[in-house]
Amino acid sequence: MKRTLFITVLLFVVLACSFTQLPTAPTPFPTSTVPPSPTVTPAPPLRSLAATRGFWIGSAVSYEYLRADSTYRDLVAREFNLLTTENDLKFGPIHPELERYDFEAGDALMEFAQANDMAVRGHTLVWDWQNPSWLMEGNYSRDELINILREHIYTVVGRYRGQISAWDVVNEALDPQGNLRDTIWLRGIGPDYIALAFQWTHEADPDAKLFYNDQAAEGMNAKSDGVYELVKGLRDSGIPIDGVGLQMHVDLNAVPPPGEVAANMARLGELGLEVAITEMDVRLGPEITPETLQRQAEIYRELLSVCLRAEKCNTLVVWGATDAYSWLPELTGMPDAGVLFDLHYQPKPALEALVKTLMLTE
Numbered sequence: 191m192k193r194t195l196f197i198t199v200l201l202f203v204v205l206a207c208s209f210t211q212l213p214t215a216p217t218p219f220p221t222s223t224v225p226p227s228p229t230v231t232p233a234p235p236l237r238s239l240a241a242t243r244g245f246w247i248g249s250a251v252s253y254e255y256l257r258a259d260s261t262y263r264d265l266v267a268r269e270f271n272l273l274t275t276e277n278d279l280k281f282g283p284i285h286p287e288l289e290r291y292d293f294e295a296g297d298a299l300m301e302f303a304q305a306n307d308m309a310v311r312g313h314t315l316v317w318d319w320q321n322p323s324w325l326m327e328g329n330y331s332r333d334e335l336i337n338i339l340r341e342h343i344y345t346v347v348g349r350y351r352g353q354i355s356a357w358d359v360v361n362e363a364l365d366p367q368g369n370l371r372d373t374i375w376l377r378g379i380g381p382d383y384i385a386l387a388f389q390w391t392h393e394a395d396p397d398a399k400l401f402y403n404d405q406a407a408e409g410m411n412a413k414s415d416g417v418y419e420l421v422k423g424l425r426d427s428g429i430p431i432d433g434v435g436l437q438m439h440v441d442l443n444a445v446p447p448p449g450e451v452a453a454n455m456a457r458l459g460e461l462g463l464e465v466a467i468t469e470m471d472v473r474l475g476p477e478i479t480p481e482t483l484q485r486q487a488e489i490y491r492e493l494l495s496v497c498l499r500a501e502k503c504n505t506l507v508v509w510g511a512t513d514a515y516s517w518l519p520e521l522t523g524m525p526d527a528g529v530l531f532d533l534h535y536q537p538k539p540a541l542e543a544l545v546k547t548l549m550l551t552e
């Protein structure tokens with residue numbers, strides 16, 4: 191009894207002392223005695239959530255930034271299970287002179303992807319932008335251009351054969367009305383250039399999936415009708431094409447209605463084609479506020495949901511990873527903040543929206 195009383199009094203004294211002492215302790219605790227702050231479990235990386243449902247979540251990557259920035263490298267490797275070559279495999283960078291290729295950046299991207307167990311989408315073989323001046327100014331005859339393009343495709347696709355799971359073979363061949371655009375390839379070779387390019391790519395890597403890729407053809411409109419007709423024509427003539435890439439560069443105030451995107455994906459799927467969201471970013475313009483970031487997150491969520499629900503869509507690629515290296519500010523002259531991580535590599539609500547959407551089981 192006495193002992194219990196003694197212990198109670200002692201406890202009381204100790205507690206009283208510690209309470210009275212606390213406010214008077216002027217010096218901060220040495221760091222080593224500071225208790226660890228409560229651990230916040232980080233959200234699971236996108237790629238592990240994607241992988242569990244057989245989905246590919248990708249980022250466009252340029253070797254220029256990957257080489258220089260280890261934080262960026264870690265971010266890309268942690269979050270994405272797919273990499274699209276943003277610029278390094280385009281005609282100009284990879285084939286700077288008629289007789290010379292430059293594979294340094296492309297090879298380094300493949301190495302990075304392999305080291306981090308990421309699939310690669312090759313972008314792009316035939317486009318009318320980012321072409322070398324020798325090609326644009328060469329005044330080549332039809333036969334010469336055919337030889338140039340065939341040799342280019344065999345060389346580039348052949349080099350990365352087995353390392354690239356899907357190619358954007360032809361990029362942006364149509365105008366807003368859904369007609370073939372006036373490009374060096376249409377002028378020099380004629381409308382057949384598209385079928386030829388798919389054929390040659392298939393010959394160079396029979397296992398790669400081959401995509402036609404375009405922008406502003408996500409919903410139902412004249413352009414997406416044109417894409418539909420184009421790929422149906424290729425399919426009907428036995429040309430090896432596996433899918434259509436819907437780029438999805440959208441603006442907060444001009445988003446293709448999700449219902450239309452779903453309908454477009456469904457009609458392409460009925461042709462036996464896959465669809466992929468290949469270049470998504472959501473421009474915020476000049477105003478980056480909690481509200482605009484929230485709306486951006488909602489758009490990412492809606493369009494990922496459309497893809498997850500579509501029978502033939504298993505890929506969403508964001509056109510970048512951090513706003514620090516996004517192409518948008520240079521394009522529009524505004525902050526835009528179109529991708530999932532901000533200028534300081536901090537996750538935005540859009541990331542959380544994708545994480546939550548991938549976690550949902552439907």
Ligand code: XIL
Pocket residue numbers: 276277361405437469517
């Ligand atoms: C962009 C790159 O992101 C920029 O770095 C480059 O300066 C221009 O091209 N549609 C496409 C992509 O198919 O190749 C473009 O990429 C963005 C629009």
